[in-house]
Amino acid sequence: MIEYDEHERRMVLKLVYYGPALSGKTTNLLRLHDLLAREGRGELMMLDTTDDRTIFFDLLPFFLVAPSGLKIKIKVYTVPGQVRYDATRKAVLQRADGVAFIADSQSTETANNVESFDNLEKNIALVGLDIDKVPLVIQFNKRDLPDTVPEADIQSVWGPTGIPVVMASALEGWGVVETFAKLAEMTYGNIDRRYRLTAEHGLEQRSFVERLTNRSSE
Amino acid sequence: MKRQLSLVVGAEKRLTDILSAAEVVPLLEGAVGAGAAYAALLTPDGEVIWERANHDRIGKVSVAVSVMLEGEPVGRLVVQGESVRNEYLDGIAGILLGAVQGIIGVSLKQVLTAEIHTSVINQSYDELLETNRQLSDSEGRYRELASTLEQKVAERTAELEHAHSRLLQQQKMASVGQLAAGMAHEINNPLGFITSNLHTLQKYAARLILMLDYYSSLLESDPAYARLVQISSRKWQELKLDPICADVAPLIGQSLDGAERVKKIVADLKGFSHIDDSEVGIVDLNAEIDRTLSVLEYRFPPGTDIVKNYRELPGYCCNPAQICQLFFHIIENALEARPERPRLIISTSAGSTAVIVSFADNGPGIPEGIRGRIFDPFFTTKEVGAGTGMGLAVAYDIVTGIGGSVEVACPADGGSIITIMLPLQRKQYVPLL
Numbered sequence: 001m002i003e004y005d006e007h008e009r010r011m012v013l014k015l016v017y018y019g020p021a022l023s024g025k026t027t028n029l030l031r032l033h034d035l036l037a038r039e040g041r042g043e044l045m046m047l048d049t050t051d052d053r054t055i056f057f058d059l060l061p062f063f064l065v066a067p068s069g070l071k072i073k074i075k076v077y078t079v080p081g082q083v084r085y086d087a088t089r090k091a092v093l094q095r096a097d098g099v100a101f102i103a104d105s106q107s108t109e110t111a112n113n114v115e116s117f118d119n120l121e122k123n124i125a126l127v128g129l130d131i132d133k134v135p136l137v138i139q140f141n142k143r144d145l146p147d148t149v150p151e152a153d154i155q156s157v158w159g160p161t162g163i164p165v166v167m168a169s170a171l172e173g174w175g176v177v178e179t180f181a182k183l184a185e186m187t188y189g190n191i192d193r194r195y196r197l198t199a200e201h202g203l204e205q206r207s208f209v210e211r212l213t214n215r216s217s218e
Numbered sequence: 219m220k221r222q223l224s225l226v227v228g229a230e231k232r233l234t235d236i237l238s239a240a241e242v243v244p245l246l247e248g249a250v251g252a253g254a255a256y257a258a259l260l261t262p263d264g265e266v267i268w269e270r271a272n273h274d275r276i277g278k279v280s281v282a283v284s285v286m287l288e289g290e291p292v293g294r295l296v297v298q299g300e301s302v303r304n305e306y307l308d309g310i311a312g313i314l315l316g317a318v319q320g321i322i323g324v325s326l327k328q329v330l331t332a333e334i335h336t337s338v339i340n341q342s343y344d345e346l347l348e349t350n351r352q353l354s355d356s357e358g359r360y361r362e363l364a365s366t367l368e369q370k371v372a373e374r375t376a377e378l379e380h381a382h383s384r385l386l387q388q389q390k391m392a393s394v395g396q397l398a399a400g401m402a403h404e405i406n407n408p409l410g411f412i413t414s415n416l417h418t419l420q421k422y423a424a425r426l427i428l429m430l431d432y433y434s435s436l437l438e439s440d441p442a443y444a445r446l447v448q449i450s451s452r453k454w455q456e457l458k459l460d461p462i463c464a465d466v467a468p469l470i471g472q473s474l475d476g477a478e479r480v481k482k483i484v485a486d487l488k489g490f491s492h493i494d495d496s497e498v499g500i501v502d503l504n505a506e507i508d509r510t511l512s513v514l515e516y517r518f519p520p521g522t523d524i525v526k527n528y529r530e531l532p533g534y535c536c537n538p539a540q541i542c543q544l545f546f547h548i549i550e551n552a553l554e555a556r557p558e559r560p561r562l563i564i565s566t567s568a569g570s571t572a573v574i575v576s577f578a579d580n581g582p583g584i585p586e587g588i589r590g591r592i593f594d595p596f597f598t599t600k601e602v603g604a605g606t607g608m609g610l611a612v613a614y615d616i617v618t619g620i621g622g623s624v625e626v627a628c629p630a631d632g633g634s635i636i637t638i639m640l641p642l643q644r645k646q647y648v649p650l651l
Binding site for chain 1: 226
């Protein structure tokens, strides 16, 4: 958690989209920006990209006020996927409340997915978080492409881990909101008891997720 | 240590962190210049951050729009003017908001870029410092290793030499034991028939003497043989058969005693070496001391006086051969303290936790300067070649090996006392080698 100020009645959460280079993390955020209603979200900030590659990060902020008056800001970040930007990844990962791992479904990218997931595990430990406790959702992106790893194989690998897996095509716009909703749901579940979101602030899990994933009527 | 900027990527910004008067005030002035009576940027609570007014105009109508930062309303732009120009004011407010939001977008991007950049630089710097520290540490270790290498090699070599000597000493004792056991077997066989034959000879000789007496009494009872008696009596005298007959029994008796002693010596030597015993056994320490004394007896200086103050001891669980070695070295050392008339007082006693054995001699005592070194390997006060300096070292190893301790005292009236504490309660017995 980036910030929790009981006096100012303010909570700032951080969600991070992690994954190998070119797996579609920025595209996920672009689609969320397009698909979700304007109300309650800010503009997508894309920092310094060269040739459409993320160097620093992208940021899509959300803002909502709980019935109690608690202001909650949710900052959704992408990290640069390229191996050389590990320092940036670590900096962005600091104090993350939840992680969406965006994997590339193409069978040629399996090794990169594994390498990036190892990197995530390592960096999560380095910034002082516990991989077993941080809410984590895995998205297998690019399902629209030919030659992807079969869904049955993916389920047989990840099913036993208990980590939720979402199939998606960010390019076609499906699976993206579902991934975000699942991450929001798990993040809420992880902090509700400690910050008494339901008990004291009157903000229930369903309402929290719905307000974040309120689709644009346009 | 320099203070570093501590940043978390995503830390909240206030509106005034993003906007400056230099950027916003000219916009407010523009709004006023374009015909508004008053233009201001306020906090959500209504506090004025920056404002500009044209006092020639009257602000009858007010238009307010929200300024957004990351989706959150963080301020309000207020424009006031005359009522007839209501639409006009909306237009001004719209342009003003667009400009302010534009500046916020650009500034936020700059701030976020700077933030991540600083964060990454700090992190890299910290990592470099850490790497540097680790390298310095390892360099330091290598330097230290290099400078002390020679000394360490010497120390280890000495340790190895000591260990080797101890091993040799132990092996020596073991081979002595083996030799003793072999000899005992070889000696016991002839000793057996010597003893048995001597007993038979004793019987036979007695019968022969009886027969001689019988002849003598037969001849003397018949006067016809008086001449024969006279001649044979002369021959009897000539051959000194009276003292010889008297001497036969004691001669054989003494030989039997001698054979018994040989048997005992052999048995003691074999017992001392414990060559037939298992590694661990329960022994009577008093008996072991006695056994050691009899093995050493041939080396006792003239006039040796051994005083035994034994108390009854519980059975002691140990390696019997090692315990005999321990007593052997200590007694041997004590007896060498005086070339003649040495007096050794051996006392034993048992407490609830340990057996105490002390050896007090009447030698010259141990000079205070070397008292701490007598248990060191190779330390000897004897002439070169006379002693190995290993005896007490091995004794010390044995005592400490079974968890006991050794103390040396030199009373003011002379002599020295070595007191050994052997613990009774040990969870398990650990052989020394």
